[in-house]
Amino acid sequence: MSPTQIAALAAGGAGLVVLALLPFYADAYYLSLAISLLQFTVLATAWGLFSGPTRYVSLATTAFFGVGAYTVAVLGEVLAWPLVLLIATAIGALMAMIVGISTLRLSGLHFVIFTFGLAELVRQLVIWYEVNKTRVLGRYVFVDITQNDIYWQLLALAVAVFAIGWLIARSRLGFALRIIGEDETVAKHCGINVTLAKVTLFAISAVFITLVGAIMAPRWTYIEPSIAFNPTISFQVVIMALLGGAHRLWGPAVGAIPLTLLFEFLSARFPSTSTLIIGIVFLLIVYALPQGVTGLWERVSRRKSEPPVAPQVQT
Amino acid sequence: MLWEENMVSSVTRLAAGLAAIAGVASFSAVEPALAQSSVKIGYALSRTGPNAGGAAVTTLPNYEMWVKEVNAAGGLKLGDKRVPIEVVQYDDRSSAEEAAKALDRLITQDKVDFILPPWGTGLNLAVGPILNKAGYPHLASTAVSDRAPELAKRWPNSFWLLGTGAGAANTLVELLVKLRTEGKIGDTVAMVSVADGFGIDLSAAARPALAKANFKLAYDKTYPVGTQDLSPLVNEAKALNPDVFIAFSYPPDTLGLTEQARIAGFNPKIFYTGVGTAFPLYKGKFGANTEGVMGIGGWNGDSPAIKDYLARHKASSANGAEPDRWASSVTYASLQMLQQAIERVGKIDRAAVIKDLQTGTFDTIIGKIKLENNLPTKYWWVGQWQGGEFYGVGPATNEGARTPIVPKPAWKAQ
Numbered sequence: 195m196s197p198t199q200i201a202a203l204a205a206g207g208a209g210l211v212v213l214a215l216l217p218f219y220a221d222a223y224y225l226s227l228a229i230s231l232l233q234f235t236v237l238a239t240a241w242g243l244f245s246g247p248t249r250y251v252s253l254a255t256t257a258f259f260g261v262g263a264y265t266v267a268v269l270g271e272v273l274a275w276p277l278v279l280l281i282a283t284a285i286g287a288l289m290a291m292i293v294g295i296s297t298l299r300l301s302g303l304h305f306v307i308f309t310f311g312l313a314e315l316v317r318q319l320v321i322w323y324e325v326n327k328t329r330v331l332g333r334y335v336f337v338d339i340t341q342n343d344i345y346w347q348l349l350a351l352a353v354a355v356f357a358i359g360w361l362i363a364r365s366r367l368g369f370a371l372r373i374i375g376e377d378e379t380v381a382k383h384c385g386i387n388v389t390l391a392k393v394t395l396f397a398i399s400a401v402f403i404t405l406v407g408a409i410m411a412p413r414w415t416y417i418e419p420s421i422a423f424n425p426t427i428s429f430q431v432v433i434m435a436l437l438g439g440a441h442r443l444w445g446p447a448v449g450a451i452p453l454t455l456l457f458e459f460l461s462a463r464f465p466s467t468s469t470l471i472i473g474i475v476f477l478l479i480v481y482a483l484p485q486g487v488t489g490l491w492e493r494v495s496r497r498k499s500e501p502p503v504a505p506q507v508q509t
Numbered sequence: 510m511l512w513e514e515n516m517v518s519s520v521t522r523l524a525a526g527l528a529a530i531a532g533v534a535s536f537s538a539v540e541p542a543l544a545q546s547s548v549k550i551g552y553a554l555s556r557t558g559p560n561a562g563g564a565a566v567t568t569l570p571n572y573e574m575w576v577k578e579v580n581a582a583g584g585l586k587l588g589d590k591r592v593p594i595e596v597v598q599y600d601d602r603s604s605a606e607e608a609a610k611a612l613d614r615l616i617t618q619d620k621v622d623f624i625l626p627p628w629g630t631g632l633n634l635a636v637g638p639i640l641n642k643a644g645y646p647h648l649a650s651t652a653v654s655d656r657a658p659e660l661a662k663r664w665p666n667s668f669w670l671l672g673t674g675a676g677a678a679n680t681l682v683e684l685l686v687k688l689r690t691e692g693k694i695g696d697t698v699a700m701v702s703v704a705d706g707f708g709i710d711l712s713a714a715a716r717p718a719l720a721k722a723n724f725k726l727a728y729d730k731t732y733p734v735g736t737q738d739l740s741p742l743v744n745e746a747k748a749l750n751p752d753v754f755i756a757f758s759y760p761p762d763t764l765g766l767t768e769q770a771r772i773a774g775f776n777p778k779i780f781y782t783g784v785g786t787a788f789p790l791y792k793g794k795f796g797a798n799t800e801g802v803m804g805i806g807g808w809n810g811d812s813p814a815i816k817d818y819l820a821r822h823k824a825s826s827a828n829g830a831e832p833d834r835w836a837s838s839v840t841y842a843s844l845q846m847l848q849q850a851i852e853r854v855g856k857i858d859r860a861a862v863i864k865d866l867q868t869g870t871f872d873t874i875i876g877k878i879k880l881e882n883n884l885p886t887k888y889w890w891v892g893q894w895q896g897g898e899f900y901g902v903g904p905a906t907n908e909g910a911r912t913p914i915v916p917k918p919a920w921k922a923q
Contacts, residue, residue, distance in 0.1 A: 223613045324709070414605040
């Protein structure tokens with residue numbers, strides 16, 4: 195390892211220690227804000243894991259998030275917490291595989307629409323089951339999980355999502371996915387099992403999203419389909435990842451942190467018009483920053499370091 | 510040593526960074542350290558999203574009216590002086606997570622003295638643990654939960670003023686039994702329910718209660734939230750010619766079912782619909798046809814206090830809007846309880862206010878209230894439109910309960 199790498203690692207470690215100690219010196223509000231920041235950082239990064247390299251825009255975030263929350267609602271009071279998380283992981287992975295195998299042959303707009311529909315489908319299935327089988331809608335989550343526990347679990351999950359993202363980028367899978375993102379036909383001709391690669395990554399990304407839902411559920415005490423499967427989350431995550439730039443591992447986090455703070459600022463200062471302003475922000479990001487902040491930063495630094503060349507063909 | 514210094518400085522730097530962000534976010538850095546010059550009251554309501562309609566009818570007008578009235582009188586009476594109310598409010602966007610965050614902000618950033626609850630069952634449950642941990646009284650006046658007694662035990666600072674779904678269903682069945690004994694109705698019941706929290710809870714409680722009372726449940730269907738075409742339900746129910754039609758419905762379907770029943774000429778002896786029947790909107794839409802329609806809620810419309818409340822509400826709210834005849838009066842009564850508790854304690858002492866709410870007796874627009882185990886002992890569960898007013902008819906033992914008009918007069922052409 196080079197000295198700069200060691201220094202970066204040490205700085206990262208120290209930063210992590212500071213973050214882990216946050217519940218001891220922050221009050222309830224900052225803890226709440228920190229939970230929001232971590233939640234969206236993990237969600238956006240997990241979204242970027244799959245959608246960054248493959249360029250499939252998924253609106254299924256809330257489907258997995260809700261499934262995680264519901265797993266806790268159903269099993270939270272019956273089983274030990276680690277076991278609940280384990281089951282949430284399994285359900286998330288299984289659902290992602292089924293969905294992945296059946297839909298990842300779709301591309302472009304078809305995939306976007308399908309994933310949006312998926313969230314609604316899962317929500318309706320849950321409602322159907324609760325109405326006809328259990329005859330309760332709205333479940334209570336009374337588990338012994340404090341806000342501090344939620345924060346630490348999300349922090350651990352954030353570390354895990356970055357570690358796994360880093361490992362994937364350096365693996366054969368990551369390489370295969372970059373080729374798929376550039377040109378799927380070429381990837382097939384290179385002998386890459388395109389479906390396997392896409393489904394695997396989709397499942398990994400979905401597991402993280404499911405776990406965020408599971409970890410967050412005890413925060414609300416009460417879960418019903420409209421709370422667990424809130425479509426806004428899907429859109430927020432996409433816009434955060436787009437702002438940061440989904441083609442880099444740390445890109446979505448770069449978008450998630452300022453946008454979470456912005457939403458917070460708007461809700462606090464402009465309670466009655468915040469939704470309107472958020473909508474305008476979304477439009478601005480999509481039109482003004484199509485490659486995200488990281489894309490912009492790369493363009494700027496490239497222009498500085500290299501002599502001007504003929505414009506590249508961008509896809 | 511060096512490490513320690515680094516550590517401390519990075520902690521302070523982070524804290525400073527966070528503080529800077531928060532300073533911008535809430536703008537609450539400058540706070541006068543004066544003696545109590547105002548009582549800060551905070552609330553987060555759903556101004557946008559699916560809950561916005563309910564919050565705009567039932568909750569917001571009452572909060573605004575109460576604050577206006579208290580301030581017009583000089584404020585809350587703390588000891589021997591009056592202190593005006595200052596309001597801090599946010600939009601929870603109908604999201605449990607936003608509601609939780611907004612309350613954390615109210616408590617730790619705005620440092621409000623008291624918090625008024627959000628609208629609806631889900632959001633009240635979402636903020637329950639936060640208010641409990643911070644020791645704020647929680648007067649949930651728009652939440653119907655079968656676990657209310659358990660919640661009150663778990664969070665002794667919380668008061669569940671609207672009761673349980675089972676209470677609503679059982680009171681309705683009791684009323685039906687009484688009417689059957691009087692020979693006013695027969696045995697056949699048709700029931701439809703919306704596939705959402707309210708409809709599921711109430712129909713689940715009504716089924717065994719009806720069976721136990723030997724009613725014949727000839728029709729029992731659920732329909733999804735947002736169903737547009739309700740005519741099949743109404744026509745199928747009509748074909749069975751039931752004595753009683755029960756719909757545990759939400760406002761849009763309450764309106765839709767009533768309209769369909771009118772069009773189809775479906776005239777059961779008892780026509781009962783769910784949330785929304787007690788809304789002024791319902792009277793506005795159906796006018797004279799509301800006569801005899803039963804629904805959830807009701808109030809003692811003959812009481813001078815309620816008449817006075819109705820007049821003040823109309824004068825205070827935008828466009829002279831009327832309150833609904835169910836949770837509105839309970840919401841306003843909960844504010845009166847809070848005010849009386851604060852004034853009896855005479856200072857901002859939340860623990861003492863909670864204690865007073867648990868044990869005290871309160872004089873409100875819905876009568877004298879003394880809570881038992883943090884729950885009221887009386888509720889209005891069945892109301893009926895009679896001469897343009899939605900009167901409580903069940904439980905029949907409640908003060909001011911009217912005799913129900915049975916059978917319901919046939920629909921008139923509009």
